Amino acid sequence: MQNTENTLAERPVANSEAAKTYEFVDSRGLALRWNLPESWIRDQVRARSADPLPHIRFGKYVRFRWGSPELEAWAERRIVSSSNRVVGRALGKEST
Helix, strand or coil, X not given: CCCCCCCCCCCCCCCHHHHCCCEEECHHXXXXXXXXXXXXXXXXXXXXXXXXXXXXXXXXXXXXXXXXXXXXXXXXXXXXXHHHHHHHHHHHCCCC
């Protein structure tokens, strides 16, 4: 008989993201890390927000995966550079 018992350490991981664990933080923790008001964080979670913060609900409790690609991508979409402004203005004008 072969030993078919595999431990987690012996199992191959297809995706390195699958092996990564994230710290769960609440709205207060995220607000402290981003230096923003906690009320602003809570507003960004609500369904009426156009692009809600990626979060996980544990019943009435909301948590965020600190360092997750989803949270990082959400923050990246808010970066405004001078080139973004120029493109926005150029797209708003009609060409002659």
